[in-house]
Amino acid sequence: DQQVKQNSPSLSVQEGRISILNCDYTNSMFDYFLWYKKYPAEGPTFLISISSIKDKNEDGRFTVFLNKSAKHLSLHIVPSQPGDSAVYFCAASVAGTGANNLFFGTGTRLTVIP
């Protein structure tokens, strides 16, 4: 049972525009959320995270929004650059239990068109 879902397998955006990647989760116990970026032949790279006590976290061009009532989070990339083209994975965990395993979505392939 997929507890973290990324319903869009792919997304194409023009360079300079905003990229919005979406993620939904079903487990209300999740209280820590992360985004990872993955290039081919490399492991996922941590991008940004957010705790459930916040609804927004910003790091440069990357902003993650969390809507707990809707069990939805999104990653905004502004402005998008060709180097952002990669597969983006949303992940979630229950931070307070000592269980560290991350639950990942199936990923969204972002293509930024020059």
Add this chain to the structure above:
Amino acid sequence: KAGVTQTPRYLIKTRGQQVTLSCSPISGHRSVSWYQQTPGQGLQFLFEYFSETQRNKGNFPGRFSGRQFSNSRSEMNVSTLELGDSALYLCASSFFLQRSTDTQYFGPGTRLTVL
């Protein structure tokens, strides 16, 4: 600081064989987790080791096992390989994953193909 390294990078095996994959965490990291990535399922957690002890385990059959050595290096073993075990196996390390807000750093993975 060197990143997480995994060996081998590519592996081809036949059904019924067994395989051992190796992971060296970032220096100073004591927690090592293993994930399986397949096209349909994304990344799925296999297990996590901390101080040579398995601390957490995902929902995989007993054919999947692992261990951690005193230098934090970890190995995972898959016995009696099945075609469905073909996947990218990723290892991630973190300093001290008592709370999962510690960032996990991933290696490049081992691509296992079972024929």
